[in-house]
Amino acid sequence: MEAALDELIAALRCLPGVGVRSARRMALHLLERDRQGGRRLSQALDVAVETIGHCSVCRTLTASDTCPRCLDAGRDRGVICVVENPGDVLAIENATDYRGLFHVLLGRLSPLDGIGPEQLGLDRLEQRFRQHAVRELILATNASVEGEVTAHYLSEMAARHGIRATRIAQGVPSGGELEYLDSGTLNQALSGRRDY
Amino acid sequence: MEAALDELIAALRCLPGVGVRSARRMALHLLERDRQGGRRLSQALDVAVETIGHCSVCRTLTASDTCPRCLDAGRDRGVICVVENPGDVLAIENATDYRGLFHVLLGRLSPLDGIGPEQLGLDRLEQRFRQHAVRELILATNASVEGEVTAHYLSEMAARHGIRATRIAQGVPSGGELEYLDSGTLNQALSGRRDY
Numbered sequence: 011m012e013a014a015l016d017e018l019i020a021a022l023r024c025l026p027g028v029g030v031r032s033a034r035r036m037a038l039h040l041l042e043r044d045r046q047g048g049r050r051l052s053q054a055l056d057v058a059v060e061t062i063g064h065c066s067v068c069r070t071l072t073a074s075d076t077c078p079r080c081l082d083a084g085r086d087r088g089v090i091c092v093v094e095n096p097g098d099v100l101a102i103e104n105a106t107d108y109r110g111l112f113h114v115l116l117g118r119l120s121p122l123d124g125i126g127p128e129q130l131g132l133d134r135l136e137q138r139f140r141q142h143a144v145r146e147l148i149l150a151t152n153a154s155v156e157g158e159v160t161a162h163y164l165s166e167m168a169a170r171h172g173i174r175a176t177r178i179a180q181g182v183p184s185g186g187e188l189e190y191l192d193s194g195t196l197n198q199a200l201s202g203r204r205d206y
Numbered sequence: 207m208e209a210a211l212d213e214l215i216a217a218l219r220c221l222p223g224v225g226v227r228s229a230r231r232m233a234l235h236l237l238e239r240d241r242q243g244g245r246r247l248s249q250a251l252d253v254a255v256e257t258i259g260h261c262s263v264c265r266t267l268t269a270s271d272t273c274p275r276c277l278d279a280g281r282d283r284g285v286i287c288v289v290e291n292p293g294d295v296l297a298i299e300n301a302t303d304y305r306g307l308f309h310v311l312l313g314r315l316s317p318l319d320g321i322g323p324e325q326l327g328l329d330r331l332e333q334r335f336r337q338h339a340v341r342e343l344i345l346a347t348n349a350s351v352e353g354e355v356t357a358h359y360l361s362e363m364a365a366r367h368g369i370r371a372t373r374i375a376q377g378v379p380s381g382g383e384l385e386y387l388d389s390g391t392l393n394q395a396l397s398g399r400r401d402y
Contacts, residue, residue: 012258012267012268012269012273012274013269014250014253014254014257014258014269015254015258015267015269017250017253017254018250018251018253018254020250021243021246021247021249021250021251022221022247022250024236024240024243024244024246024247025218025232025235025236025243025247026231026232026235027228027231027232032223034293034296035222035223035293036221036222036223037254038267038291038292038293038296039221039222040220040221040251040254040255041254041255041258041267041292042267042291042292042312044220045255047217047220047221048220048251048254048255049251049252049255050217050220051217051218051220051221051247051248051251052247052248052249052251052252052255053217053248054210054213054214054216054217054218055214055217055236055244055245055247055248055251056245056248057210057213057214058210058211058213058214058233058236058237058244059236059237059241059244059245059248061210062208062210062211062237071208071211071234071237071238072208073208073209073210073211077208078208095234095238096234096237096238097230097231097234100230100234116238
């Protein structure tokens, strides 16, 4: 076999969800039908890997020391939304009209894996509590066990600073049919019911 | 948003089967968890796009003028297997112990799209008929309408040179259950039955 082709197929497998067969299909597609796309991807990877780091304030991915979001004077500095990953920031920004700031944990509390408050940048978050008049901390960690534990820890931290902590709603997803929901979600939806 | 991240997400979409969401997931995965993999992929793409071309004999993808397979003296020069794409060569090489040579059409006959015998390198294939004592031409084009038309054309070409043409078998795929087969396959399987 061809070494350069083998190496390209092997390298494509570092992408999540890409197995041997997909990697082979991608490699052949690029070489047979889209060499320009291959060149573009190579360059974009180079630039991104070399320039993108973490924001010194909110820890999301950025090519600057402080991300454009944290520098944006039009955003409400009184609200901080805490999420687990940079992908969660993108999801919220794309789907909602949220105009506050973020704090990205880059993980979740997991003492067994050695992930405590320091690894999640919570010292930096407390600094921000002191620097700005933060009114509300939105807990937008995942609805998993670790996400809930982390949200609980953050709510206690907020309480110590006299800041209101809110948790994003859990319940029936938009378009969801009750018949097909798991019991955990259905219980959340029922116990979290609101006046109509 | 970050320009370098946006560009990486856009560039990843040139991969087949990758939409906006997968591209975003891939970009974040590389930046958050596998920068080394990102660097490796960038370089592998560079090398592959710049060095890999088509073999001057069989037209498969190769970084040399003539691919290692065509140069391999241990292969039977009397048998040529005709396939549509370089991926078919890989599939046959990985799955079978075929030790003859190949001819890659890089397409299939499609007069309406302006794809005739010249575009498929059939002049070069006929040269090979004359240069070497080719005994058998294995028609391994896809089992689609165009694949069948192409196979038929190739069989007539082989006949003109007094070469035996064979077609790969069509029928029930390995592990296939009759109950779930389409009628075309079932008809092929029945009409192609062999003594047991």
